[in-house]
Each structure stands twice: as structure tokens, then as C-alpha cells.
Amino acid sequence: MAIIMYNGQRVLSGGASMVYQLDPYPPDTGVVQNTNPFRIAATWAENLDQSYTPAASSFSISGAGRGVSSVTLGGGALVNIIADLAFSYGESITLSYTKPAVNFLRETNGTPIESFSNFAVTNSMTSQPALSFVRIYESNPTVVLVRWGSSVTVTGSNTPAAYTDNSSKTLQSVAYVSDAQLTYDSAFNQAEAEAFNLTYIIPSSGWAFDNGKSAESAVAAAFENQTAVWVPS
Numbered sequence: 001m002a003i004i005m006y007n008g009q010r011v012l013s014g015g016a017s018m019v020y021q022l023d024p025y026p027p028d029t030g031v032v033q034n035t036n037p038f039r040i041a042a043t044w045a046e047n048l049d050q051s052y053t054p055a056a057s058s059f060s061i062s063g064a065g066r067g068v069s070s071v072t073l074g075g076g077a078l079v080n081i082i083a084d085l086a087f088s089y090g091e092s093i094t095l096s097y098t099k100p101a102v103n104f105l106r107e108t109n110g111t112p113i114e115s116f117s118n119f120a121v122t123n124s125m126t127s128q129p130a131l132s133f134v135r136i137y138e139s140n141p142t143v144v145l146v147r148w149g150s151s152v153t154v155t156g157s158n159t160p161a162a163y164t165d166n167s168s169k170t171l172q173s174v175a176y177v178s179d180a181q182l183t184y185d186s187a188f189n190q191a192e193a194e195a196f197n198l199t200y201i202i203p204s205s206g207w208a209f210d211n212g213k214s215a216e217s218a219v220a221a222a223f224e225n226q227t228a229v230w231v232p233s
Helices: 190-194
Strands: 002-006 009-014 017-022 029-033 036-043 059-061 068-073 078-083 093-097 116-123 131-137 143-148 163-165 171-176 180-184 198-200 229-231
Touching: 029 093, 036 093, 059 068, 059 078, 143 198, 163 171
Parallel strands: 029 116, 131 229
Antiparallel strands: 002 009, 009 017, 029 036, 036 078, 059 093, 068 078, 093 116, 131 143, 143 180, 163 198, 171 180
């Protein structure tokens, strides 16, 4: 019996009959990069029919508690799988796909992409800037300064929901200059500043960037419980 690969299918040829057995058909490549720490960019060998987008539930990603929030076709052979939690530098990532009954991935010639499990995704993220300090200055006690790395520019958008803390105060806004500047609704006193603990989780958009790299979050390194430093004016 001869075994022939054809268009993602294994053809078993024996005698006068031929039996087609569909093989798992993972992408050629799958990559995660710093430029979007939520996205797996999966590329197949052949272009895909852009008319069919499978539900996010068709994909699963390794990692406890991590799900898939959306799937989009990126043109050609590219599929973008967006996770609901950011990936981190050095993390081992695998991708699985269960072919749905409708809107399954298929090549432009109609050949379906079959289910596959535990495809190894290339994690190309470089080391992310870790939290450097959390400071509250006596001269401006409504503002908490957060820095990643050493002395580098951090950019992002106004994403207060990315930050949580143990205070009873309300975080009103976030601005990024050379540090992240978190403005609260009332001033901290010294005792409150010394007891202040902050957690930052990379949001789905508008995350902090440090020299082109997404700033590290609790997904990458558990740096909650960073006690703020009260700095006299």
C-alpha cells in the first residue's frame, strides 16, 4: 500500500480503491512578538478563503486561565489569534484548533484545515522591561509614579483599569511621560504611601510600551506587592 501526501491529505492507495484520511493540518508558522503581546500570528502554506472565520472557541492556547478572545483573517495565509491574557518573554506556547461545523478555515480551493493539537508557537518576544519603582512624592501626593526599566520613555493610553491597588482611593487617570503617572482622587499621606501595593496587568489595548517593548505585567512576573516609596519634597 502506497502512502501519498496530497493537499494536506494522506491518500492510502491499495488495489483498485483509494481511501482518503484527513491529517491534522497545523500552520507552517506561529509567532508571538513584542509588538502585540496578545497575538499569535499563524501562517499556513496556502492562502486561505477570507470568507470564513471560525469562532474564537475553535482555538485553545496553552496556559491556565488563558482563553481566545477573537480570531481574524489577515489576508493571504495569515490568521490572527488574539488571547485574552498577554504572553510573556520565555513562555512556552502551544496552539490547538478544533474544526467547527461551520465557518471552518479552508484554503482558497476549498480544502479544509483539519483539527490539530499542541502546535508549538515560536515565542519571539525579547526580555520585557520589569517594574523598576512605584513612588509617591510628598510634593504631589495625589500622583503615583510607576517606572519600568531604568530611565526610558514609556508610552501608552489612558487605561486606568489595567492598574489595581489596595488603597481606598479612586484612580482617575493615567498619563505616560517618562513614567506612568497615576492620578488619584485624593492625596496620600506617608502611612498610606508606605502601605501602597500596586498591580499592573497588560490591558487588551493601550498597554505601556518601553522602548518598543510591552511593559511586563503580572502575567510575566508577579510584581504586585511592590511597596511604594514616600519621597520627601
